[in-house]
Amino acid sequence: MTATERAARTEEADRLCRSAFSSAGGDGMPGVALVAVGGYGRGELAPHSDLDVVLVHDAAADVGKLAQQLWYPLWDARVDLDHSVRALPEVTEAAAADVRVALGLLDARHLAGDTSVSLRLRTDVRARWRRDARANLPRLRDLVRERAARVGELAHAALPDLKESTGGLRDATVLNALVATWLVDVPQADLERCRLQLLDIRDVLQAHAGRATDRVTPELWGALAEGLGLADEHEAQQRLRELGRRTTHLSRVTWSRVEQLLAPRPRGATSRRPQLERVADGVALSGGEVVLDRGADPAQDAVLLLRAAAVAAERRLMLAPPTAARLARSSAPLPDPWPAEARDLLVRLLASGRGLLPVWETLDETGALDAVLPEWQRIRLLPHASAVHRFTVDRHVVESCVEASRLIRRVARPDLLLVAALLHDVGKGGRQDHSVAGEPVAAAVATRMGFAPADVATVAGLVRRHLLLAETATTRDLDDPVTVETVVRLVPDLETLDLLEVLTEADARATSPQAWTSWRETLVRRLAARARAALLAAPGERGHEQEPALPAVLPEGDGACVETEPREDGCRVRVTAADRVGLMADVAGTLALLRAGVRAARAWTVDGVAVSDWETDGGHLDPAVVAERLGAVVRGSADPARRVRVGSGGLPPTVLVRHGASDDATVLEVRTEDTHGVVFLACRALAAMDLSVRSAHVTTIGPQAVDVFYVQEPGAGGLTDERAASAAHAVRQALERASTLDA
Structure with a gap:
């Protein structure tokens, strides 16, 4: 994709617009013109760009019939059209009131009709832009900052947006608008080189995607590399990010100089020529920038x-x-x-x-x-x-x-x-x-x-x-x-x-x-x-923290005491019940039913009573609801296995035994695609082997979940190598079965 192809697309669009204008009876009408604005005005049409056009007319011109008939041929040609009809004074006033409108109109280009109208439009808009620059530039600066905070930088964002990201095509347009104020200058050749190459990349992107898009998602880097004739995805990323970084740098330097222009002049200042102010050995300030001092x-x-x-x-x-x-x-x-x-x-x-x-x-x-x-x-x-x-x-x-x-x-x-x-x-x-x-x-x-x-x-x-x-x-x-x-x-x-x-x-x-x-x-x-x-601490003095006290009223039979505490980004759930193998699996299943993601869990026993603490994400959980749902799971009237979900679209889960990670437990490390339900499935598989889970810890590294389980034989500590291997196999099988069912 090259500038030649963009020019061909623009020429074809111009032909359609002129033909539609002529068919609607616009030829020969005085005081009426069809004008291209924005990217179409600049002749930068991508494969799926829309046509941004304005029917501009003198206040006295009657354009009612023309405006009714003009757009139909373009719609029939399946052109994506962004159109409006405005009197010339309305257009110029809109440009004066909204810098976003002004940015589009600065690139206005005549398509059809009375050329004097297009000329007056362009002249008036640019004259007002220069005249009102000191009032408009702070507004434009605020828009640029807001967009930067919202979208990020083209050079560094994980999902760069060729148009809206800082250093993208929108910033190139803004820089040209700053030059049009006649207040500041930009290295034009450097800017134009970056802008044209970004347009080439957007052309390839849209041609491959088959739609109007400016965002580069990970799966598109390979297509970009191929379309741009580059070696691989890495080289495509380097090319795009280099262009974004250079445009960002030009933008920051230019806006820094705009800020100096907009700053109030010191009282008593008589010369506009920057003065050198020495601030360190060999270093001085001039016009708000750090430069070399004289003689450095x-x-x-x-x-x-x-x-x-x-x-x-x-x-x-x-x-x-x-x-x-x-x-x-x-x-x-x-x-x-x-x-x-x-x-x-x-x-x-x-x-x-x-x-x-x-x-x-x-x-x-x-x-x-x-x-x-x-x-x-x-x-x-x-x-x-x-x-x-x-x-x-x-x-x-x-x-x-x-x-x-x-x-x-x-x-x-x-x-x-x-x-x-x-x-x-x-x-x-x-x-x-x-x-x-x-x-x-x-x-x-x-x-x-x-x-x-x-x-x-x-x-x-x-x-x-x-x-x-x-x-x-x-x-x-x-x-x-x-x-x-x-x-x-x-x-x-x-x-x-x-x-x-x-x-x-x-x-x-x-x-x-x-x-x-x-x-x-x-x-x-x-x-x-x-x-x-x-x-x-001195050697031998390191000890455990004292465990929290048990509730005043202990549960009977299979009952459980549930306490919850809201946290800033989740909830802490404490469950106290008679100790038994499978209790952790039941609680994990209950939380899975409640759609509460488990981030960490820890369990201990005091005189035959099991206590487990659970850190969950999401909102606060009602202890009565948790207790009621846990009772249903214990009785078998609610089956968490029907509701859990694990990833099924990528790599299979892996389960590793981390030897030496604990003195009194065996540590299993589970890596899989999704965290929801994994704790329950693992705990249930281990309970089926008559094994206890002392604690579970959940984290996410990119798209991968890493869940770690401390497993013990009831009352006996860590597992033998053979039992540890069997436990790892059982957990892996449970996750694979759930993944297959989910698929």
Whole structure:
């Protein structure tokens, strides 16, 4: 798909519109014109674009009959049409009142009729746009910001939208509208190159999808690669995201300059020429941007680039792209190891919060980042394999630094935290576990930066273990001594534990809201607190927490006492009943019937009485309803197996025995597509083998659920290897049968 094909589509659409105008009797009518606006006005029709047209007329012209007849031939031709009829004064007034209307009309193009009407329309709209620019631009800026918050960035979004995403076709249109104000300029050749290539990609996308769409879903990357003549899906993603990043950068730079134009001039200012204000050695401010001071010599000052970047980020200002590009070309190379000033400036840059993002983007776009962190190319615009991530790997890393900057007062070494946040995903992109692959890379970078050997080991260890707390907290029993001992064995001291806890939070917050719910936060906090207590305790003094007291009135027979407690994002359910094999399966089945997703469960016995705590998602559960439904399940009048659902459209479930994960139980790890009903099916299969489930822990990694069960022989502890293998097989069979039935 090329500009030539878009021109052919536009020419064919023009022919249809002119023919319809002529057939309706429009030829020769004075004061009436048919005008194309928006993308059609720009001649950018995609394979499934609609035609956006306006019948414009002088106020005195009678267009009633023409307006009634004009659209029928186009509808008969099965054209997707967005049409309106407006008097010329109405059109120009609408453009003055609504910047969205003005954006479409700035690209108005004559199709048929009185050319003087089209000329007056275009002239009036553009003249008003320039005249009212200082009033219109804040409105346009607000629209751009709202769209950015709603849709995300083309360069980094998991499901990029070619039109609406920041850095997409809509932003290219806005940039051209900013140029039309005559207040600012944009590198036109660069913008046009990006815009035309994005149009090519949209053409391929719509041709393959067979409909009007601008959103690239995962299954379409292969078709895009083939249609664009690229090697594979990865190359297609790189192409699209490079274009989005470049357009985003042009947009941010331009809007930064618009902000300076709109800012009130200081009282007493007489000259519009930007003045240099020295703010650091070799660094100055000019027109709201960070530039080089007079006499600054990058060839003699190796840390000048980092100094300029840190100043810009801390002051939330734009690092002037020409300045960054010059520094990239002519800066003296940083010595190996870095001097202390360079290391401190990098930490200041990473600690600057939201000011980091545009500055880092400028460093990346101008090539200046290669002088500071050549390893960045490993993850630049790299998509995440997991759907839970909302950004590409490189943007996620920057967002992790932003999140970490908000938490630095919780750690004794903010510098190590921020550098670890910058490097924690540097191992992604290969076949090896990224934590393992990233550890030696992080060690090499930290060494080059001049950190002491002990600090290098800490940074490398944080990168190697940055998933430890989150994965352990959500998939292991926190009351099992082995769980805490596992963490303590891998985390050498309290300072590292503090750093790891904060890095875990920053990483999760930067991933997505679903990655740091209040439930996950509570689990990580509990695990970190217990590991901290274990590190502080003398050997042999680590013990269990005291179990909560039993209810004052204990249930009789097969009855159960049910208590519920609402949580911010779910509900805690406590069930107390006479101890028996299969009780966990009955409670899990009851919750499945109530459509309550189980996130974690823990059980213990006190003098023959079984108590189980369940963390569920969704809304609050009425204890009376839970008790009534549990009674029905126990009596057999309600069968949860008829209502549960597990995934059936992908890979089969796997069940693994995790040897050594507990001293007094056998740990089964279940991986499957869907969480609903899995806990019930597993517990029921284990109960059929006369096995008890001490606890269950549910988490989701992208589209995959990971459920972990601590299983015991009643009153005897862990299973033999043979029994463990049989239990794993029984759970797998139960899930496979349910999956087959669901299909």
